[in-house]
Amino acid sequence: MYDDYGVDDEIYSDDTHWETADNESEGNGCLPIFILPPIAVIIVGILLVFSLGGLNGPIFSDVEAAAPYAELYATHPGLSPLFTPEIQFWGEEIIGWAAQTGLDPNLIATVMQIESCGDSKARSGAGAMGLFQVMPYHFEDSENPYIPDVNALRGLGYLQKSLDTANGDFRLAFAGYNGGIGVIPRSEASWAAETVRYAYWGSGIYADALQGASVSARLDEWLGRGGASLCSQARANQ
DSSP states (O other): OTTOOOSOGGGGOOOGGGTTTTOOOOOOOSSOGGGSOHHHHHHHHHHHHHHTTOTTSOSSTTSGGGOOHHHHHHHSOSOOTTSOHHHHTTHHHHHHHHHHHOOOHHHHHHHHHHHTTTOTTOBOTTOOBTTTTBOGGGSOTTOOTTSHHHHHHHHHHHHHHHHHHTTTOHHHHHHHHHHOGGGTTSOGGGSOHHHHHHHHHHHHHHHHHHTTOSSOHHHHHHIIIIIHHHHHHHHHHO
Protein backbone atom coordinates (compact mmCIF):
# COMPACT_ATOMS: atom_id res chain seq x y z
CA MET A 1 0.00 0.00 0.00
CA TYR A 2 0.89 3.70 0.23
CA ASP A 3 4.64 4.15 0.87
CA ASP A 4 5.30 0.48 0.18
CA TYR A 5 6.17 -1.27 -3.03
CA GLY A 6 5.30 -4.87 -2.30
CA VAL A 7 6.71 -7.66 -0.20
CA ASP A 8 9.08 -9.11 -2.78
CA ASP A 9 11.31 -6.36 -4.17
CA GLU A 10 12.40 -8.59 -7.06
CA ILE A 11 8.98 -8.11 -8.62
CA TYR A 12 9.67 -4.40 -8.94
CA SER A 13 13.43 -4.38 -9.41
CA ASP A 14 13.84 -4.58 -13.18
CA ASP A 15 13.23 -1.27 -14.92
CA THR A 16 14.21 -2.48 -18.39
CA HIS A 17 10.73 -3.81 -19.12
CA TRP A 18 9.38 -0.30 -18.71
CA GLU A 19 11.71 1.58 -20.99
CA THR A 20 9.32 1.37 -23.94
CA ALA A 21 6.02 0.70 -22.18
CA ASP A 22 5.11 4.34 -21.65
CA ASN A 23 7.27 6.08 -24.23
CA GLU A 24 5.80 5.53 -27.67
CA SER A 25 7.87 6.86 -30.54
CA GLU A 26 6.80 10.29 -31.72
CA GLY A 27 6.40 10.83 -35.43
CA ASN A 28 6.58 14.26 -37.05
CA GLY A 29 3.79 13.51 -39.52
CA CYS A 30 3.88 13.26 -43.26
CA LEU A 31 1.15 15.71 -44.33
CA PRO A 32 1.43 19.47 -43.84
CA ILE A 33 -1.37 20.40 -41.47
CA PHE A 34 -2.37 23.53 -43.39
CA ILE A 35 -3.62 21.29 -46.21
CA LEU A 36 -6.31 19.78 -43.98
CA PRO A 37 -9.69 21.49 -43.61
CA PRO A 38 -10.18 23.07 -40.16
CA ILE A 39 -12.66 20.40 -38.99
CA ALA A 40 -10.28 17.66 -40.04
CA VAL A 41 -7.51 19.33 -38.05
CA ILE A 42 -9.67 19.26 -34.92
CA ILE A 43 -10.61 15.62 -35.45
CA VAL A 44 -7.01 14.58 -36.03
CA GLY A 45 -5.96 16.44 -32.90
CA ILE A 46 -8.56 14.71 -30.76
CA LEU A 47 -7.61 11.32 -32.13
CA LEU A 48 -3.94 11.98 -31.43
CA VAL A 49 -4.66 12.91 -27.81
CA PHE A 50 -6.62 9.72 -27.23
CA SER A 51 -4.18 7.51 -29.11
CA LEU A 52 -1.34 8.79 -26.93
CA GLY A 53 -3.34 8.20 -23.77
CA GLY A 54 -4.35 11.77 -23.03
CA LEU A 55 -2.31 14.51 -21.43
CA ASN A 56 -1.59 12.68 -18.19
CA GLY A 57 -1.05 9.12 -19.34
CA PRO A 58 -3.34 6.35 -20.57
CA ILE A 59 -6.81 6.06 -19.08
CA PHE A 60 -8.41 2.59 -18.97
CA SER A 61 -5.57 1.55 -21.27
CA ASP A 62 -6.13 -2.16 -20.60
CA VAL A 63 -9.87 -2.26 -21.27
CA GLU A 64 -11.21 -2.12 -24.81
CA ALA A 65 -13.20 1.03 -25.61
CA ALA A 66 -12.67 2.36 -22.06
CA ALA A 67 -15.90 0.70 -20.91
CA PRO A 68 -16.84 1.62 -17.31
CA TYR A 69 -15.65 -1.08 -14.94
CA ALA A 70 -19.13 -1.43 -13.39
CA GLU A 71 -20.61 -2.46 -16.73
CA LEU A 72 -17.86 -4.99 -17.31
CA TYR A 73 -18.25 -6.41 -13.83
CA ALA A 74 -21.98 -6.85 -14.40
CA THR A 75 -21.09 -9.14 -17.31
CA HIS A 76 -18.63 -11.23 -15.28
CA PRO A 77 -19.67 -11.09 -11.60
CA GLY A 78 -18.03 -13.02 -8.81
CA LEU A 79 -14.41 -13.88 -8.30
CA SER A 80 -12.53 -14.65 -11.50
CA PRO A 81 -10.84 -18.07 -11.79
CA LEU A 82 -7.67 -16.49 -13.16
CA PHE A 83 -6.30 -15.59 -9.71
CA THR A 84 -3.79 -17.94 -8.13
CA PRO A 85 -4.90 -20.67 -5.67
CA GLU A 86 -3.53 -18.60 -2.79
CA ILE A 87 -6.06 -15.88 -3.64
CA GLN A 88 -8.89 -18.35 -4.28
CA PHE A 89 -8.23 -19.55 -0.71
CA TRP A 90 -9.68 -16.22 0.45
CA GLY A 91 -12.60 -16.30 -2.00
CA GLU A 92 -15.39 -16.32 0.57
CA GLU A 93 -13.82 -13.48 2.54
CA ILE A 94 -13.22 -11.46 -0.63
CA ILE A 95 -16.88 -11.75 -1.60
CA GLY A 96 -17.86 -10.68 1.91
CA TRP A 97 -15.54 -7.66 1.86
CA ALA A 98 -16.89 -6.74 -1.56
CA ALA A 99 -20.44 -6.78 -0.19
CA GLN A 100 -19.42 -4.61 2.76
CA THR A 101 -17.49 -2.03 0.74
CA GLY A 102 -19.26 -2.06 -2.62
CA LEU A 103 -15.95 -2.77 -4.35
CA ASP A 104 -15.67 -5.33 -7.13
CA PRO A 105 -14.28 -8.58 -5.63
CA ASN A 106 -11.91 -8.83 -8.59
CA LEU A 107 -10.47 -5.41 -7.77
CA ILE A 108 -9.96 -6.56 -4.18
CA ALA A 109 -8.39 -9.81 -5.36
CA THR A 110 -6.04 -7.98 -7.73
CA VAL A 111 -4.67 -5.82 -4.93
CA MET A 112 -4.28 -8.82 -2.65
CA GLN A 113 -2.58 -10.74 -5.48
CA ILE A 114 0.19 -8.23 -6.06
CA GLU A 115 0.52 -7.09 -2.45
CA SER A 116 0.80 -10.39 -0.58
CA CYS A 117 -0.52 -13.22 -2.78
CA GLY A 118 -2.82 -14.04 0.10
CA ASP A 119 -0.24 -14.15 2.89
CA SER A 120 -1.95 -12.73 5.97
CA LYS A 121 1.38 -12.77 7.82
CA ALA A 122 3.29 -10.84 5.18
CA ARG A 123 5.44 -7.92 6.28
CA SER A 124 7.57 -5.79 3.99
CA GLY A 125 10.89 -4.10 4.66
CA ALA A 126 9.03 -0.78 4.79
CA GLY A 127 6.79 -2.09 7.56
CA ALA A 128 3.60 -2.75 5.57
CA MET A 129 1.58 -5.60 7.00
CA GLY A 130 -0.90 -8.30 6.14
CA LEU A 131 -3.01 -9.27 3.16
CA PHE A 132 -3.22 -5.76 1.74
CA GLN A 133 0.20 -4.57 2.96
CA VAL A 134 -1.14 -1.67 4.97
CA MET A 135 1.27 0.75 6.61
CA PRO A 136 1.19 0.92 10.45
CA TYR A 137 -0.14 4.48 10.71
CA HIS A 138 -3.46 3.46 9.08
CA PHE A 139 -4.40 1.35 12.12
CA GLU A 140 -5.80 2.31 15.50
CA ASP A 141 -3.56 1.51 18.47
CA SER A 142 -5.86 -1.28 19.61
CA GLU A 143 -6.05 -2.99 16.19
CA ASN A 144 -4.12 -6.09 15.14
CA PRO A 145 -3.02 -5.49 11.52
CA TYR A 146 -2.64 -9.23 10.88
CA ILE A 147 -6.29 -10.04 11.51
CA PRO A 148 -7.67 -10.34 7.95
CA ASP A 149 -10.88 -8.39 8.60
CA VAL A 150 -8.97 -5.56 10.26
CA ASN A 151 -6.38 -5.45 7.51
CA ALA A 152 -9.14 -5.46 4.87
CA LEU A 153 -11.03 -2.68 6.67
CA ARG A 154 -8.04 -0.34 6.49
CA GLY A 155 -6.62 -1.44 3.15
CA LEU A 156 -9.91 -1.44 1.28
CA GLY A 157 -10.91 1.85 2.84
CA TYR A 158 -7.83 3.39 1.28
CA LEU A 159 -8.49 1.61 -2.01
CA GLN A 160 -12.03 3.02 -2.07
CA LYS A 161 -10.71 6.50 -1.40
CA SER A 162 -8.17 6.07 -4.17
CA LEU A 163 -10.83 4.86 -6.62
CA ASP A 164 -13.12 7.77 -5.72
CA THR A 165 -10.28 10.27 -6.18
CA ALA A 166 -9.52 8.70 -9.56
CA ASN A 167 -13.18 9.06 -10.61
CA GLY A 168 -13.45 5.32 -11.20
CA ASP A 169 -10.29 5.02 -13.28
CA PHE A 170 -8.88 1.83 -11.81
CA ARG A 171 -5.41 2.29 -13.33
CA LEU A 172 -5.04 5.56 -11.45
CA ALA A 173 -6.57 3.95 -8.38
CA PHE A 174 -3.85 1.29 -8.39
CA ALA A 175 -1.23 4.02 -8.67
CA GLY A 176 -2.83 5.87 -5.76
CA TYR A 177 -2.94 2.75 -3.61
CA ASN A 178 0.75 2.18 -4.13
CA GLY A 179 2.22 5.66 -4.31
CA GLY A 180 -0.29 7.64 -2.28
CA ILE A 181 -3.46 9.35 -3.45
CA GLY A 182 -1.47 12.49 -4.18
CA VAL A 183 -0.01 10.88 -7.30
CA ILE A 184 -3.41 10.54 -8.98
CA PRO A 185 -3.75 14.09 -10.36
CA ARG A 186 -0.08 14.26 -11.33
CA SER A 187 1.44 13.40 -14.67
CA GLU A 188 2.57 9.80 -14.91
CA ALA A 189 6.03 11.06 -15.80
CA SER A 190 6.37 12.20 -12.18
CA TRP A 191 5.41 8.83 -10.67
CA ALA A 192 8.00 6.66 -8.96
CA ALA A 193 9.11 3.71 -11.10
CA GLU A 194 7.58 1.33 -8.57
CA THR A 195 4.20 3.03 -8.92
CA VAL A 196 4.34 2.80 -12.72
CA ARG A 197 5.05 -0.90 -12.45
CA TYR A 198 2.31 -1.41 -9.87
CA ALA A 199 -0.26 0.27 -12.11
CA TYR A 200 0.93 -1.92 -14.98
CA TRP A 201 0.53 -5.17 -13.06
CA GLY A 202 -2.74 -4.20 -11.43
CA SER A 203 -4.53 -2.75 -14.43
CA GLY A 204 -3.58 -5.65 -16.68
CA ILE A 205 -4.62 -8.38 -14.25
CA TYR A 206 -7.84 -6.60 -13.33
CA ALA A 207 -8.76 -5.93 -16.96
CA ASP A 208 -8.38 -9.63 -17.76
CA ALA A 209 -10.66 -10.50 -14.85
CA LEU A 210 -13.26 -7.96 -15.96
CA GLN A 211 -13.32 -9.32 -19.47
CA GLY A 212 -14.06 -12.84 -18.28
CA ALA A 213 -10.67 -14.35 -19.04
CA SER A 214 -9.84 -17.64 -17.35
CA VAL A 215 -6.10 -16.91 -17.50
CA SER A 216 -4.10 -13.70 -17.49
CA ALA A 217 -0.90 -13.13 -19.43
CA ARG A 218 -0.17 -10.14 -17.18
CA LEU A 219 -0.55 -12.29 -14.08
CA ASP A 220 1.72 -14.94 -15.60
CA GLU A 221 4.25 -12.21 -16.31
CA TRP A 222 4.02 -10.99 -12.72
CA LEU A 223 4.56 -14.54 -11.44
CA GLY A 224 7.60 -14.92 -13.66
CA ARG A 225 9.07 -11.66 -12.44
CA GLY A 226 9.13 -12.67 -8.78
CA GLY A 227 5.50 -13.10 -7.84
CA ALA A 228 5.84 -16.88 -7.71
CA SER A 229 8.15 -16.64 -4.70
CA LEU A 230 5.64 -14.39 -2.97
CA CYS A 231 2.93 -17.00 -3.57
CA SER A 232 5.17 -19.79 -2.32
CA GLN A 233 5.57 -17.88 0.92
CA ALA A 234 1.81 -17.40 1.11
CA ARG A 235 1.14 -21.13 0.64
CA ALA A 236 3.45 -21.92 3.53
CA ASN A 237 1.45 -19.60 5.78
CA GLN A 238 -2.06 -20.70 4.78
